[in-house]
Structures are given as C-alpha cells and as structure tokens.
Amino acid sequence: DAGITQSPRYKITETGRQVTLMCHQTWSHSYMFWYRQDLGHGLRLIYYSAAADITDKGEVPDGYVVSRSKTENFPLTLESATRSQTSVYFCASSDGLGNTEAFFGQGTRLTVV
C-alpha cells in the first residue's frame, strides 16, 4: 500500500532496554521526520533527514538515534529507554521545503515501564 507506515503501533518496554521504531514510506519523499507528542507540548521534532545518509537533530534529540541508509526507511532507536520517553511517536515525510505538507504515519504509542 502506498503511504507512510509505522511499526509497531503499540509497544511496552522496560527501562534500560533498546527499542527501535520503524518508519517506511513509498512515495520516495526526500525528507523524513520523527516527532513525539506529549500532553501539553504538542508535537516536538526529534530528528529529521533531508536525504539518505543525511540526518540532523531537532528540538529534543537526547536519548535517540536515527539512521537513513535507504530513502524509504527512517528508523528511530531509543538506546536505553527511560520513562520520560513514554510518548506517542509520529513519523512524517514530505517531498520539499516550506510549501509542501508533511504526511504522517499512524503513530506508535510507546510505554516505558
């Protein structure tokens, strides 16, 4: 199916474990983004990527790692999960700057216990 998909949709993990959230898009969009959504904060940018092998930090990157070896995939890894990383994570993609909307995945609800 065309679009942007995230997996898993729901994840419960323990403090200290490594967790990887997957994001796959079929449009060949150049730009991809990871956001986290928390009550009272809206969506905040964690990392973004302008193309394969090009990534950069957003507003809240600490504790997260990303990679982009292929244009269509943009996994987000929590190296050692903490309770403060309990959140809903959204992946998004777009094909240009400024005047093009970002398309969002369905979100991954992550709970760290």
Added chain:
Amino acid sequence: AQKITQTQPGMFVQEKEAVTLDCTYDTSDPSYGLFWYKQPSSGEMIFLIYQGSYDQQNATEGRYSLNFQKARKSANLVISASQLGDSAMYFCAMRLSGGGADGLTFGKGTHLIIQP
C-alpha cells in the same frame, strides 16, 4: 527559532456555527509556510490547509479557510458550518521555506468539541 502559539486549549461550539481557531507565529525569516492539521480521537494527523508567506490571498479548502494577517503574524483557521465530525484536536504549524529541512514547528493545539 520559530514559535507557534495557540491560546485556546479548548473550545465548545454549537453544531452549524462557524469556528475560529487562533494561531500566532513568530519568525524572523521572510519565507515560510503555515499549516493546519486535525487530529481526531483515533490519533492520525490529517492535513487541512496551507498558506505561504508570500500568498496574496487567504487559502481556502472546502469548509476550511485560513485568515492570514501577516503584519499581525496570525494565521487563524476558520471552519464554516461546523459538524459533529469536526470535534478533534487542531494544530497550527509552521515551516521555513528554504535553507534546511528542519521540519514543522507545532503549537500545543486546540481541543475543539462540537455540541449538537
């Protein structure tokens, strides 16, 4: 750095009335885009409308229009003839048009509830 402010955490509106959701923004960059997204209770983010900083006319998409006042740095969303299905969180967002792919900056959102 860009900043988006949505001053209405929640709103209750009667069905069929028009709704205005406030959004102000702050940036020193002259070239940017403004977006509104809807997030229903199911959680997905749905793009509604876009306004470019150099656009001369206010954007419209069906029942949605964007009241863009550049001098006041405001980009309010207007929903005409509200429906029960409009109940959702609404986010205003901004993205710079050039010089880096730094993503959307979001406001904290407005929770809109349409009452029958």
